[in-house]
Amino acid sequence: MTRNAQIAAALREIASLLGTSPEPNAAFKIRAYLRAAKVIEELPKDIAEYGDGKALQELPGIGKAIAEKIMEFQRTGSIAAIEKLRRSQDGIAPELLRVENLGPKRALQIQSELGITTIAGLIDAAKQGKLQKLPRMSELMEKKILESALHATERNTRFPRAAVESDVEGLLHAIRAVPGVDRAEAAGSYRRKKETVGDIDILTVTKSPADVSSAIAALPFVRNVVAHGDKKLSFDLQSGLRVDVRFVGKDQWGSALLYFTGSKENNIFMRQVAIRKGWKLSEYGLFDGEGNVIASKEEMDVYKALELPYR
Numbered sequence: 001m002t003r004n005a006q007i008a009a010a011l012r013e014i015a016s017l018l019g020t021s022p023e024p025n026a027a028f029k030i031r032a033y034l035r036a037a038k039v040i041e042e043l044p045k046d047i048a049e050y051g052d053g054k055a056l057q058e059l060p061g062i063g064k065a066i067a068e069k070i071m072e073f074q075r076t077g078s079i080a081a082i083e084k085l086r087r088s089q090d091g092i093a094p095e096l097l098r099v100e101n102l103g104p105k106r107a108l109q110i111q112s113e114l115g116i117t118t119i120a121g122l123i124d125a126a127k128q129g130k131l132q133k134l135p136r137m138s139e140l141m142e143k144k145i146l147e148s149a150l151h152a153t154e155r156n157t158r159f160p161r162a163a164v165e166s167d168v169e170g171l172l173h174a175i176r177a178v179p180g181v182d183r184a185e186a187a188g189s190y191r192r193k194k195e196t197v198g199d200i201d202i203l204t205v206t207k208s209p210a211d212v213s214s215a216i217a218a219l220p221f222v223r224n225v226v227a228h229g230d231k232k233l234s235f236d237l238q239s240g241l242r243v244d245v246r247f248v249g250k251d252q253w254g255s256a257l258l259y260f261t262g263s264k265e266n267n268i269f270m271r272q273v274a275i276r277k278g279w280k281l282s283e284y285g286l287f288d289g290e291g292n293v294i295a296s297k298e299e300m301d302v303y304k305a306l307e308l309p310y311r
Contacts (some may be wrong), residue, residue, distance in 0.1 A: 003074075004040050004041060004047050005041060007037075007040050007047060007070055008040045009098055010079055010082060011037040012037045014085065015030045015033040015034045015037070016098070016104065017088075017097060018030050018033070032063070035061040036066045038061075039059055039062060039264075041198060042198060042262075043059075043264060053067040053068055053070075058271075059268070069081060093117035095118050095119050096111060098119065099119060099148050100151065100152065100226055102145060109137075110125075119152050122145070126146035147224040147236075148224065151240065160196055161194060161197055164197060164200075164239065171200075171237070172184055172202065174216075174221075178216060180208045180215075181212055182206060182250065184202060184205070185203055186200055186202050187202070187203055187257060187261040188201040188261060189263075192261060192262065200241060200242070201244050201260045202244070202246070203246050203260060204245055205248060205253055207250075210230040213229065213247065214228075217235065222236075223235065223237070224236040246260065251293075252284055254298035254301055255281070255296040255299075256284070257299055258302055259283035260283065270308065274306060286305055
């Protein structure tokens, strides 16, 4: 496992451990840690090359507190906050907390009742039907846990672009055929034509995101839907490839496609150019100092406004 993957796994574990926290803002923290984990996982080079904590905060989704934890991991190979949270969770095996949708309480139940402390053991028990025999556990719940456990082992896998190209193009074709979809395009490392991809980001323009999200979720090759809303839909393909479909407005298409295509270095560079002009660039558009939109509808418009060559 690469250092980036290790840090991403640690941030996801913090998110899982916060799942039973009584803090009023725990839900916000969980989302923040999960987003940061995804950003770190997708970095094109080793996290150490991005500099100190202040430089890390230039990355999207990385605030001061998370940057400090990343730096701590790089110095010591661990994060003290994780140990503290683990102690508050009655000694739940850390590996189980990497499984999405399992949760600390159910992880503790499985560990206590079946003696399982690893994802491999969890997968084996689920395949044998042992989980559904536990109190308050159903066959459907067991199936979902198995899917999530399998995905936890896939998350650190990068797929050769050539191996997933037909799946992605087929998915794009199916999404574009959904009623209400005006535009759809793959972004991220896939659009940048990298040799390998970790997951797929697809941007979709629609005036009815809730209906379109449900229609895409019902497509036959979609499995393990983990987020289903009118802003974002996340699921796995049969190959295990994670797909995030993001719904954006027509006027935000260009800036959103630019942001989610990356690379992270290019996004940071373009934001710095905007800042030097007294402007602000985000996934929602390029804005002047008073918050007025300068460009957002097409990528080319943003590059032109910043006086940069289109890439």
